[in-house]
Amino acid sequence: MNPLLPEPAVAFGESARRAFGDLGGIDRARRAEHDHDHPDRAIADALGSLGVDDLSVTTDTDAAAAGAVACIEAGRVVLPWPVAGWLTPSCDGSARTRPFALVDPTDPAVDHGATAPRWEISPGNGRVTTATPGTPLATRLGPFVTRVTPTGGFEPATGALAAAAWWSMFTSCRILGALERALEVTVEHTSARHQFGRPLTAFQTVRFALADAKVEVAGLRELSLFTLWRLGTASVPDAHVDALALRMHALDTARGVLRTCRQLHGAAGVCDEYEIAMLGRHLQPTLRLPDDADTVAVELAGSIRVGGFDGLFDHAGHR
Amino acid sequence: MDFDIGNDARQLRTRLRTSITETFPPEFLGAFTDDPADMAATQAFCKTLADQGLLTIAWPTEHGGAGGDVWAQTVVREEMWAHHEPRGPQYMGLNWVGPAVMAFGTADQKARHLPPIAAGDVIWCQGFSEPDAGSDLAALSTRAVADGDTWRITGQKIWTSYAGIAQWCVLAARVGHGTGHEGITMFLVPMDTPGIRVVPIRTMLGPHHLNEVFFDDVIVGPDAVLGAVGGGWAVIKEALAHERVGIARYARCERLLSLLATGEDGIPDRLRTRWARLLVRVRVARLLAYRAVATQAAGGDFDALASAARIAVTRCDQDVADLLGDALGVGGLDAGADAPLHGAAEDHWRYAQAATIASGTIEVQRMIVARDLLGNAS
Numbered sequence: 001m002n003p004l005l006p007e008p009a010v011a012f013g014e015s016a017r018r019a020f021g022d023l024g025g026i027d028r029a030r031r032a033e034h035d036h037d038h039p040d041r042a043i044a045d046a047l048g049s050l051g052v053d054d055l056s057v058t059t060d061t062d063a064a065a066a067g068a069v070a071c072i073e074a075g076r077v078v079l080p081w082p083v084a085g086w087l088t089p090s091c092d093g094s095a096r097t098r099p100f101a102l103v104d105p106t107d108p109a110v111d112h113g114a115t116a117p118r119w120e121i122s123p124g125n126g127r128v129t130t131a132t133p134g135t136p137l138a139t140r141l142g143p144f145v146t147r148v149t150p151t152g153g154f155e156p157a158t159g160a161l162a163a164a165a166w167w168s169m170f171t172s173c174r175i176l177g178a179l180e181r182a183l184e185v186t187v188e189h190t191s192a193r194h195q196f197g198r199p200l201t202a203f204q205t206v207r208f209a210l211a212d213a214k215v216e217v218a219g220l221r222e223l224s225l226f227t228l229w230r231l232g233t234a235s236v237p238d239a240h241v242d243a244l245a246l247r248m249h250a251l252d253t254a255r256g257v258l259r260t261c262r263q264l265h266g267a268a269g270v271c272d273e274y275e276i277a278m279l280g281r282h283l284q285p286t287l288r289l290p291d292d293a294d295t296v297a298v299e300l301a302g303s304i305r306v307g308g309f310d311g312l313f314d315h316a317g318h319r
Numbered sequence: 320m321d322f323d324i325g326n327d328a329r330q331l332r333t334r335l336r337t338s339i340t341e342t343f344p345p346e347f348l349g350a351f352t353d354d355p356a357d358m359a360a361t362q363a364f365c366k367t368l369a370d371q372g373l374l375t376i377a378w379p380t381e382h383g384g385a386g387g388d389v390w391a392q393t394v395v396r397e398e399m400w401a402h403h404e405p406r407g408p409q410y411m412g413l414n415w416v417g418p419a420v421m422a423f424g425t426a427d428q429k430a431r432h433l434p435p436i437a438a439g440d441v442i443w444c445q446g447f448s449e450p451d452a453g454s455d456l457a458a459l460s461t462r463a464v465a466d467g468d469t470w471r472i473t474g475q476k477i478w479t480s481y482a483g484i485a486q487w488c489v490l491a492a493r494v495g496h497g498t499g500h501e502g503i504t505m506f507l508v509p510m511d512t513p514g515i516r517v518v519p520i521r522t523m524l525g526p527h528h529l530n531e532v533f534f535d536d537v538i539v540g541p542d543a544v545l546g547a548v549g550g551g552w553a554v555i556k557e558a559l560a561h562e563r564v565g566i567a568r569y570a571r572c573e574r575l576l577s578l579l580a581t582g583e584d585g586i587p588d589r590l591r592t593r594w595a596r597l598l599v600r601v602r603v604a605r606l607l608a609y610r611a612v613a614t615q616a617a618g619g620d621f622d623a624l625a626s627a628a629r630i631a632v633t634r635c636d637q638d639v640a641d642l643l644g645d646a647l648g649v650g651g652l653d654a655g656a657d658a659p660l661h662g663a664a665e666d667h668w669r670y671a672q673a674a675t676i677a678s679g680t681i682e683v684q685r686m687i688v689a690r691d692l693l694g695n696a697s
């Protein structure tokens with residue numbers, strides 16, 4: 001047992017944080033919001049220089065960990081780019097030529113759609129097709145979301161279930177990064193802000209709220225790393241169950257943690273000048289596409305019935 | 320005991336609902352959208368309501384109202400908020416500025432300020448919060464200094480709703496060098512007075528909703544003081560209590576739950592139990608608000624009841640927002656007339672995030688409920 005991230009991934013994360021900082025950090029997302037029609041070449045170039053494009057996540061565990069860390073770092077600045085979609089292994093093992101995303105087949109949509117002329121999409125059932133993005137919604141909650149038009153029907157593909165699991169894990173890492181940053185800025189804000197003659201952190205309610213959020217975020221980090229490890233070691237069906245579990249938990253955690261962090265900012269929590277408002281707003285598509293936690297929970301329970309759930313006891317075949 | 324709101328109130332509800340649906344298209348989401356026509360429509364609607372005698376139906380007859388009882392008032396608040404507040408920013412003047420002027424104003428102030436509010440002619444804003452005085456409102460430091468028989472006001476307000484379009488502001492400032500409630504005084508200030516500068520704040524709410532307001536040596540006359548010099552805290556308390564029950568958030572929650580259920584795709588199966596639970600919680604929030612209203616009408620102390628209602632309803636707001644988002648997927652991120660519920664889910668989510676902050680945070684409401692619960696034991 002060694003629950004530590006491999007050293008190279010830690011170093012990779014540090015480089016990614018510097019690179020995303022050089023791009024302007026969260027200001028990149030702020031700026032992109034006013035220019036959502038144009039793919040941001042500088043981000044693509046920065047990811048290329050980092051070597052994100054060369055990470056072979058299925059064959060190299062260090063590379064998979066580096067990919068997860070890249071998504072965490074991207075989440076910290078809600079980088080307006082589908083990093084997870086590009087890191088997801090292709091269905092046939094070749095190099096990925098277009099980003100991947102899970103979609104709701106009844107109304108397929110992807111975040112950051114306009115960054116690529118073509119996407120590979122899947123309902124998560126082992127089938128895929130390609131799709132072309134429309135124009136961004138350009139709303140406050142979905143600034144970069146585009147609906148996509150499939151170019152054909154969804155066809156079975158060998159690696160499609162594995163791809164779905166990797167994508168879910170990577171997008172959950174994006175959520176994790178955003179939540180870790182949300183908690184950091186909330187600690188900073190409540191430590192610096194004084195009301196009633198004291199810093200907000202002097203009030204036990206505030207401390208307890210921060211502590212609860214910390215436990216939630218720490219738990220999500222553990223589950224993310226565990227799932228990352230499982231994706232590299234477990235069978236595809238097992239990894240699929242674990243990825244569903246992670247996604248569901250990430251969605252549930254995000255809802256509570258973002259609420260707490262926003263609340264502790266007071267009115268500043270809805271104000272774009274503050275990082276917390278940007279994080280909460282720009283993360284919404286990741287939290288809602290392709291589906292909500294209840295949908296995932298229903299699917300998860302069904303999958304556990306068939307294939308079980310890794311733990312100390314049996315869970316398969318439940319009635 | 321009788322929970323029937325009564326025939327008059329029921330008829331009023333029908334009348335208001337008809338008037339709203341005849342005036343506004345189903346995609347209307349309030350005054351603070353990216354389309355300036357929405358704000359203009361709310362201003363015109365206030366005039367219509369005034370002409371029909373509905374704007375101040377709940378005001379006493381001596382102030383130009385129709386003398387409706389508290390349940391008539393309640394119905395007005397419910398129908399307005401349920402339908403995205405078609406009175407726009409004027410609800411502020413109607414809900415509490417008018418009543419505060421009635422309670423604390425001089426005869427001249429009443430004569431000057433109540434008719435324009437009743438006619439639907441004026442937008443008021445509330446200048447309470449400051450950068451260093453949020454939850455701790457009594458720490459406010461905007462200063463009013465007597466200069467002959469005029470006052471010179473200097474300081475900064477923040478999060479002032481509608482300041483950019485308001486003609487008047489109820490401003491809380493401090494006279495003298497006291498601390499806490501001491502010296503806090505309310506001023507009725509025309510927003511076009513020299514020395515006032517409004518700077519909009521970019522938020523996830525609609526454009527120009529929240530603002531910073533700077534007061535630089537703003538001069539007002541003696542007739543600007545509302546209530547006693549140094550007696551401002553009583554006005555603030557009254558204003559906030561009105562505000563806490565004044566916005567019938569549960570009504571919008573219930574309408575959105577209904578629209579979701581009767582909409583094109585209905586409620587997804589997986590969310591049915593959550594939907595039903597929320598419907599019950601929304602009813603509970605409404606009943607808590609009714610309890611506060613009934614207690615207030617009977618002359619009882621309703622502070623803690625108003626806070627309890629506020630805690631319940633603001634939580635409903637956020638949980639309903641989450642349910643709508645979960646049910647609508649990408650549609651819940653979309654805005655505009657063609658989006659599901661005409662974009663009401665996207666709109667509601669954004670505003671719901673501010674619900675537990677505005678008019679005193681949910682933590683402040685908890686303090687009030689706890690103080691009441693614990694009494695001397697605290």
Ligand SMILES: Cc1cc2nc3c(=O)[nH]c(=O)nc-3n(C[C@H](O)[C@H](O)[C@H](O)COP(=O)(O)OP(=O)(O)OC[C@H]3O[C@@H](n4cnc5c(N)ncnc54)[C@H](O)[C@@H]3O)c2cc1C
Nearest residue numbers: 203263264266267445447448453454478480673677680682
């Ligand atoms: C949509 C909206 C409209 C508004 N409109 C107006 C307006 O028109 N006029 C106006 O004057 N103001 C307005 N406000 C401001 C509002 O009244 C303040 O935001 C509110 O009182 C909280 O103050 P703050 O934002 O400074 O938060 P802070 O006081 O800084 O609070 C930050 C967090 O710390 C918590 N906290 C603070 N003290 C304690 C404590 N002792 N114990 C535990 N927790 C604590 C708070 O509950 C909150 O979660 C508006 C706000 C919003 C969001």
